[in-house]
Amino acid sequence: MKLPVDILIQCSQVGTLVLGSLGVWVALQNQQRQLNAQMFITVSGRFQELLRLFPTEAWLANRNVNQPIPPRSQEITDSTLYCLQLIADVYHLRQGRYVSNKLWHAWEREIKHTLEGRIFRREWEWLEIEFSHNDEFLKYINELMKPDVAAAPCDPLTGGS
Numbered sequence: 385m386k387l388p389v390d391i392l393i394q395c396s397q398v399g400t401l402v403l404g405s406l407g408v409w410v411a412l413q414n415q416q417r418q419l420n421a422q423m424f425i426t427v428s429g430r431f432q433e434l435l436r437l438f439p440t441e442a443w444l445a446n447r448n449v450n451q452p453i454p455p456r457s458q459e460i461t462d463s464t465l466y467c468l469q470l471i472a473d474v475y476h477l478r479q480g481r482y483v484s485n486k487l488w489h490a491w492e493r494e495i496k497h498t499l500e501g502r503i504f505r506r507e508w509e510w511l512e513i514e515f516s517h518n519d520e521f522l523k524y525i526n527e528l529m530k531p532d533v534a535a536a537p538c539d540p541l542t543g544g545s
Contacts, residue, residue, distance in 0.1 A: 423483065434466050447502075
Protein backbone atom coordinates (compact mmCIF):
# COMPACT_ATOMS: atom_id res chain seq x y z
CA MET A 385 0.00 0.00 0.00
CA LYS A 386 1.38 3.31 -1.05
CA LEU A 387 0.62 6.55 0.87
CA PRO A 388 -0.17 9.62 -1.18
CA VAL A 389 2.56 12.25 -1.17
CA ASP A 390 0.31 14.92 0.35
CA ILE A 391 -0.35 12.73 3.43
CA LEU A 392 3.40 12.19 3.88
CA ILE A 393 3.98 15.94 3.63
CA GLN A 394 1.23 16.66 6.18
CA CYS A 395 2.65 14.04 8.59
CA SER A 396 6.13 15.54 8.28
CA GLN A 397 4.71 19.02 8.91
CA VAL A 398 2.92 17.81 12.04
CA GLY A 399 6.11 16.10 13.16
CA THR A 400 8.03 19.33 12.62
CA LEU A 401 5.44 21.28 14.64
CA VAL A 402 5.60 18.75 17.48
CA LEU A 403 9.42 18.85 17.58
CA GLY A 404 9.41 22.66 17.37
CA SER A 405 6.89 22.90 20.21
CA LEU A 406 8.97 20.51 22.30
CA GLY A 407 12.05 22.64 21.63
CA VAL A 408 10.25 25.81 22.72
CA TRP A 409 8.98 24.07 25.89
CA VAL A 410 12.50 22.87 26.80
CA ALA A 411 13.90 26.36 26.16
CA LEU A 412 11.25 27.93 28.42
CA GLN A 413 11.96 25.40 31.18
CA ASN A 414 15.68 26.16 30.97
CA GLN A 415 15.03 29.89 31.06
CA GLN A 416 12.81 29.49 34.15
CA ARG A 417 15.52 27.49 35.92
CA GLN A 418 18.14 30.09 35.01
CA LEU A 419 15.93 32.90 36.30
CA ASN A 420 15.35 31.06 39.58
CA ALA A 421 19.08 30.43 39.93
CA GLN A 422 19.81 34.11 39.29
CA MET A 423 17.13 35.14 41.78
CA PHE A 424 18.59 32.77 44.38
CA ILE A 425 22.10 34.18 43.86
CA THR A 426 20.86 37.77 44.07
CA VAL A 427 18.73 37.28 47.19
CA SER A 428 21.46 35.21 48.86
CA GLY A 429 23.94 38.01 48.15
CA ARG A 430 21.62 40.60 49.67
CA PHE A 431 21.14 38.38 52.70
CA GLN A 432 24.90 37.98 53.15
CA GLU A 433 25.28 41.77 53.06
CA LEU A 434 22.59 42.12 55.72
CA LEU A 435 24.20 39.44 57.84
CA ARG A 436 27.46 41.40 57.85
CA LEU A 437 25.57 44.49 59.10
CA PHE A 438 23.68 42.61 61.83
CA PRO A 439 25.46 42.69 65.21
CA THR A 440 26.96 39.22 65.71
CA GLU A 441 25.92 38.89 69.35
CA ALA A 442 22.31 39.71 68.41
CA TRP A 443 22.27 37.26 65.50
CA LEU A 444 23.66 34.46 67.67
CA ALA A 445 21.26 35.25 70.52
CA ASN A 446 18.27 35.26 68.19
CA ARG A 447 17.86 31.46 68.27
CA ASN A 448 20.24 30.33 71.00
CA VAL A 449 18.67 30.69 74.45
CA ASN A 450 22.10 30.10 76.01
CA GLN A 451 23.36 33.36 74.51
CA PRO A 452 22.60 36.52 76.48
CA ILE A 453 20.21 38.75 74.59
CA PRO A 454 21.65 42.18 73.91
CA PRO A 455 19.66 45.26 74.87
CA ARG A 456 17.65 47.10 72.23
CA SER A 457 19.73 49.39 70.07
CA GLN A 458 19.25 51.39 66.89
CA GLU A 459 21.75 49.11 65.13
CA ILE A 460 19.75 45.97 65.96
CA THR A 461 16.46 47.64 65.03
CA ASP A 462 17.85 48.88 61.72
CA SER A 463 19.38 45.50 60.86
CA THR A 464 16.13 43.75 61.68
CA LEU A 465 14.20 46.23 59.53
CA TYR A 466 16.53 45.58 56.58
CA CYS A 467 16.02 41.82 56.97
CA LEU A 468 12.25 42.24 57.13
CA GLN A 469 12.32 44.41 54.01
CA LEU A 470 14.24 41.68 52.18
CA ILE A 471 11.66 39.14 53.37
CA ALA A 472 8.90 41.46 52.12
CA ASP A 473 10.58 41.71 48.72
CA VAL A 474 10.83 37.94 48.42
CA TYR A 475 7.24 37.57 49.66
CA HIS A 476 5.99 39.94 46.96
CA LEU A 477 7.96 38.09 44.30
CA ARG A 478 6.26 34.91 45.49
CA GLN A 479 2.83 36.54 45.42
CA GLY A 480 3.53 37.61 41.83
CA ARG A 481 4.45 33.99 40.99
CA TYR A 482 8.01 34.90 40.05
CA VAL A 483 9.47 32.37 42.50
CA SER A 484 9.18 28.63 41.97
CA ASN A 485 7.62 26.43 44.66
CA LYS A 486 10.91 24.63 45.35
CA LEU A 487 12.82 27.87 45.79
CA TRP A 488 10.08 29.42 47.91
CA HIS A 489 9.86 26.44 50.28
CA ALA A 490 13.63 26.53 50.81
CA TRP A 491 13.54 30.25 51.58
CA GLU A 492 10.43 30.02 53.73
CA ARG A 493 12.01 27.43 56.04
CA GLU A 494 14.91 29.81 56.69
CA ILE A 495 12.62 32.82 57.04
CA LYS A 496 10.51 30.99 59.63
CA HIS A 497 13.61 29.80 61.48
CA THR A 498 14.92 33.37 61.70
CA LEU A 499 11.62 35.05 62.58
CA GLU A 500 10.87 32.65 65.43
CA GLY A 501 13.96 33.94 67.23
CA ARG A 502 13.94 36.19 70.28
CA ILE A 503 15.49 39.26 68.65
CA PHE A 504 13.14 39.30 65.67
CA ARG A 505 10.05 38.80 67.82
CA ARG A 506 11.18 41.62 70.14
CA GLU A 507 11.99 44.00 67.29
CA TRP A 508 8.78 43.16 65.41
CA GLU A 509 6.83 44.88 68.17
CA TRP A 510 8.48 48.15 67.08
CA LEU A 511 8.76 47.51 63.35
CA GLU A 512 5.33 46.09 62.56
CA ILE A 513 4.03 49.60 61.87
CA GLU A 514 6.50 49.93 58.97
CA PHE A 515 4.57 47.23 57.11
CA SER A 516 1.05 48.30 58.11
CA HIS A 517 0.23 49.21 54.49
CA ASN A 518 0.16 45.52 53.57
CA ASP A 519 -2.30 43.45 55.59
CA GLU A 520 -1.43 40.21 53.79
CA PHE A 521 2.26 40.55 54.61
CA LEU A 522 1.49 41.43 58.25
CA LYS A 523 -0.69 38.36 58.57
CA TYR A 524 2.00 36.20 56.96
CA ILE A 525 4.76 37.44 59.29
CA ASN A 526 2.57 37.13 62.38
CA GLU A 527 1.74 33.54 61.43
CA LEU A 528 5.42 32.69 60.98
CA MET A 529 6.34 34.29 64.29
CA LYS A 530 3.82 32.34 66.32
CA PRO A 531 5.76 30.57 69.02
CA ASP A 532 5.44 26.82 69.33
CA VAL A 533 2.87 25.72 71.90
CA ALA A 534 5.62 23.98 73.88
CA ALA A 535 7.84 27.07 73.90
CA ALA A 536 7.64 29.71 76.60
CA PRO A 537 6.15 33.05 75.53
CA CYS A 538 8.59 35.80 74.60
CA ASP A 539 8.57 39.09 76.44
CA PRO A 540 8.72 41.64 73.57
CA LEU A 541 10.65 44.18 75.66
CA THR A 542 13.45 41.93 76.87
CA GLY A 543 13.32 39.18 74.25
CA GLY A 544 13.26 36.54 76.99
CA SER A 545 10.62 34.68 78.96
